[in-house]
Amino acid sequence: MSVKKGLISVVIGSVLLSCSAPLFAVERLKLSHNHGRQHPVHVSMEMMAKRADELSNGNLKIRVYPDAQLGTQRESLELVQNGALAMAKSNAAELEAFSKAYGAFNLPYLFTDREHYYRAMQGDAGKEILQSSRPQGFIGLTYYDAGARSFYAKKPIASPADLKGLKVRVQPSPSAVEMIKLLGGNATPLAYGELYTALQQGVVDAAENNLTALTLNRHGEVTKFYSVDEHTMIPDVLVISAKVWDKLSESDRKALQQAADESMLYMKDLWAKSEETEKAGAEKMGVEFSYPDKKPFQEAVQPMYEQLEQSDKEVYDLVQRMRNS
Numbered sequence: 001m002s003v004k005k006g007l008i009s010v011v012i013g014s015v016l017l018s019c020s021a022p023l024f025a026v027e028r029l030k031l032s033h034n035h036g037r038q039h040p041v042h043v044s045m046e047m048m049a050k051r052a053d054e055l056s057n058g059n060l061k062i063r064v065y066p067d068a069q070l071g072t073q074r075e076s077l078e079l080v081q082n083g084a085l086a087m088a089k090s091n092a093a094e095l096e097a098f099s100k101a102y103g104a105f106n107l108p109y110l111f112t113d114r115e116h117y118y119r120a121m122q123g124d125a126g127k128e129i130l131q132s133s134r135p136q137g138f139i140g141l142t143y144y145d146a147g148a149r150s151f152y153a154k155k156p157i158a159s160p161a162d163l164k165g166l167k168v169r170v171q172p173s174p175s176a177v178e179m180i181k182l183l184g185g186n187a188t189p190l191a192y193g194e195l196y197t198a199l200q201q202g203v204v205d206a207a208e209n210n211l212t213a214l215t216l217n218r219h220g221e222v223t224k225f226y227s228v229d230e231h232t233m234i235p236d237v238l239v240i241s242a243k244v245w246d247k248l249s250e251s252d253r254k255a256l257q258q259a260a261d262e263s264m265l266y267m268k269d270l271w272a273k274s275e276e277t278e279k280a281g282a283e284k285m286g287v288e289f290s291y292p293d294k295k296p297f298q299e300a301v302q303p304m305y306e307q308l309e310q311s312d313k314e315v316y317d318l319v320q321r322m323r324n325s
């Protein structure tokens with residue numbers, strides 16, 4: 001073989017080698033979400049990224065992009081579906097439009113307390129829901145606590161009657177729209193990033209969320225009454241593209257799953273601590289808290305359970321299993 005031919009075969013050989021999957025390839029995964037760096041879910045996902053790196057012996061390098069830099073929750077999910085983006089943090093309300101099983105989390109007053117909510121997330125039904133979106137191109141790795149959602153508006157919401165005629169911003173979730181309808185308000189689905197301006201300019205009159213919306217997203221600057229009716233407990237969800245997941249080695253998949261599980265528990269503590277801090281922060285911004293009787297809210301949304309039982313036995317079964325967990 002001439003020197004030239006020899007060189008060519010070495011070059012071709014090394015090109016071929018670099019194309020075949022090396023045993024210990026470093027996987028660089030981007031993770032998009034819509035909260036800021038101060039938010040407990042960002043802190044928990046940074047911890048998850050660090051643990052995934054350690055547990056995979058440096059194979060998994062996850063970079064977390066906050067503040068919707070890579071798009072809204074919906075846009076990020078669409079990128080995850082086709083594998084253009086590896087991971088995203090969304091929540092069960094937004095995910096209902098992609099996989100209806102997530103709708104089970106969106107029924108108002110499903111959980112009696114925080115421990116019940118955790119048993120449901122960590123139980124079989126919770127795990128099944130995480131897997132339910134595989135046909136849609138992604139799977140859930142874990143849930144993150146997002147507390148309870150309550151109404152905030154320019155006046156206290158003491159009973160469903162106070163919602164009458166109000167434009168209430170909701171997430172793009174069929175259950176959220178139905179809930180507001182039953183409570184007497186007009187549901188206006190909007191992306192989270194548009195909400196501050198929408199509240200400020202009166203495009204919507206009210207919204208509903210946990211306390212971080214008031215403080216970390218500064219909605220407390222433009223909306224001064226938070227009424228703790230705690231209608232839903234809808235977890236955030238960390239998802240990964242099925243295309244990316246299937247390409248990972250089995251040991252990397254195990255490492256990532258373990259890191260995600262650990263970060264859920266880390267978040268559990270962080271969230272409990274953050275709730276007090278955020279309440280104090282909101283009060284400092286001049287937000288007034290009130291504690292309405294929950295009964296009239298519960299009664300008004302009861303038909304959602306009956307409607308679901310009629311319309312979707314599968315999701316209703318998940319609801320029942322979570323309720324009994």
Ligand code: GCU
Pocket residue numbers: 034073089090091146171191192208209210213236
């Ligand atoms: C919560 C949740 C976000 C979601 C937001 C919303 O803050 O953590 O993922 O975008 O609610 O109401 O849109």
